[in-house]
Amino acid sequence: MFWFAQVNLQRGGRVATAGLLLALGVAIEFVQRETGYRSFEYADMSTDCAGIVLGWMLAPPRLPNLLALSERCLPFA
Numbered sequence: 001m002f003w004f005a006q007v008n009l010q011r012g013g014r015v016a017t018a019g020l021l022l023a024l025g026v027a028i029e030f031v032q033r034e035t036g037y038r039s040f041e042y043a044d045m046s047t048d049c050a051g052i053v054l055g056w057m058l059a060p061p062r063l064p065n066l067l068a069l070s071e072r073c074l075p076f077a
Helices: 002-007 011-035 042-058 066-073
Strands: none
Touching (some): 002 011, 002 042
């Protein structure tokens, strides 16, 4: 989420990204359950959600936009 928040600065884009990342985390857990050798964990889903929230909270404007900063600092970017 932190990486995608560098690209999507508008709230709508971030909401869509957060929702899709959460759906991806849930889908991965259900696929793991079907394999038979991986475990299905609700704790993994909640950890995914916590990571999404943390990534959003650390994204711009709270911290600098690293993508824009690298474009200004690197002459070949």
